[in-house]
Amino acid sequence: MKATDIQLHEIVPTPIPALNQILGGGFPSRIIIEVAGPPSSGKSSLALQFIAQAQRLGRPCYYADAERAIDFVRFAEKIGVDCNTLEYDKQDYAEMLLDRLIAWLDGGEFEKEKFKAHKNAVVVIDAIGALHGRDEAEKTMEGKSWAVQAKMIAKFCRQLAPIIDRQNTVLILVNHIYEVMNSNTPMKLYKSSGGEKLKYHCGLSLWLKEGGAPKRNADGTKMVKIINAEIKNKAKYSDAFEGTKVELELIPKDGFVGEFVQAPAKKKTGRPKLTNT
Numbered sequence: 001m002k003a004t005d006i007q008l009h010e011i012v013p014t015p016i017p018a019l020n021q022i023l024g025g026g027f028p029s030r031i032i033i034e035v036a037g038p039p040s041s042g043k044s045s046l047a048l049q050f051i052a053q054a055q056r057l058g059r060p061c062y063y064a065d066a067e068r069a070i071d072f073v074r075f076a077e078k079i080g081v082d083c084n085t086l087e088y089d090k091q092d093y094a095e096m097l098l099d100r101l102i103a104w105l106d107g108g109e110f111e112k113e114k115f116k117a118h119k120n121a122v123v124v125i126d127a128i129g130a131l132h133g134r135d136e137a138e139k140t141m142e143g144k145s146w147a148v149q150a151k152m153i154a155k156f157c158r159q160l161a162p163i164i165d166r167q168n169t170v171l172i173l174v175n176h177i178y179e180v181m182n183s184n185t186p187m188k189l190y191k192s193s194g195g196e197k198l199k200y201h202c203g204l205s206l207w208l209k210e211g212g213a214p215k216r217n218a219d220g221t222k223m224v225k226i227i228n229a230e231i232k233n234k235a236k237y238s239d240a241f242e243g244t245k246v247e248l249e250l251i252p253k254d255g256f257v258g259e260f261v262q263a264p265a266k267k268k269t270g271r272p273k274l275t276n277t
Contacts, residue, residue, distance in 0.1 A: 024239020031203030
């Protein structure tokens with residue numbers, strides 16, 4: 001095989017044009033993508049909006065719900081996801097979740113379910129920090145497990161990497177970031193779950209953070225959050241660059257403003273104009 005025979009990354013656009021600009025057109029296939037942020041920063045909303053867009057483009061989609069933190073069907077359908085065609089999964093252990101996902105992607109059998117291979121799919125795992133290994137689950141509350149999750153995530157990434165390359169998959173790992181207490185600097189430092197192993201395997205990291213006070217629409221019925229999206233740590237494909245950022249508008253439970261989510265009319269500020277009678 002010559003290097004010129006290598007299959008290129010396929011760029012799949014999101015329904016958010018401003019985000020596509022910093023991503024080089026959209027999310028790439030064949031690499032592991034991390035979408036991370038603190039609570040309520042729009043991680044799951046962005047992932048589901050991207051699934052809805054991929055469904056419109058005719059791609060098979062898979063959502064692995066490790067967190068189980070949302071009223072999934074109602075939330076997803078409101079954002080535009082076709083839940084009748086979306087493959088949804090939740091398992092007791094991370095190992096079972098991975099085994100079923102591999103069977104669905106590559107074609108195989110999982111607990112009497114038989115799957116054909118799925119080419120050009122979009123897969124979301126929400127969220128990495130909620131993955132729960134069998135070894136940890138089977139211990140009592142007093143039992144100790146050391147670095148179980150980091151080792152499991154490293155194995156998880158090693159097993160999935162060749163499969164998503166072979167099947168031209170867009171794989172998004174939703175993740176959490178948290179503040180690191182550091183007395184050596186007055187600046188706030190943040191890390192994402194999964195440790196250095198996940199950072200090593202990711203080809204693209206997109207971090208979301210709130211960027212200022214939220215606003216209200218004209219009649220005060222909807223809140224609009226300002227979210228800063230930034231490419232952090234890695235951007236290992238040609239059209240995206242580490243450090244690039246963009247400001248997005250997020251309407252909670254509706255999604256990010258873009259092609260299918262309209263920005264609400266903004267509330268007018270200042271004194272009302274006086275008219276002569």
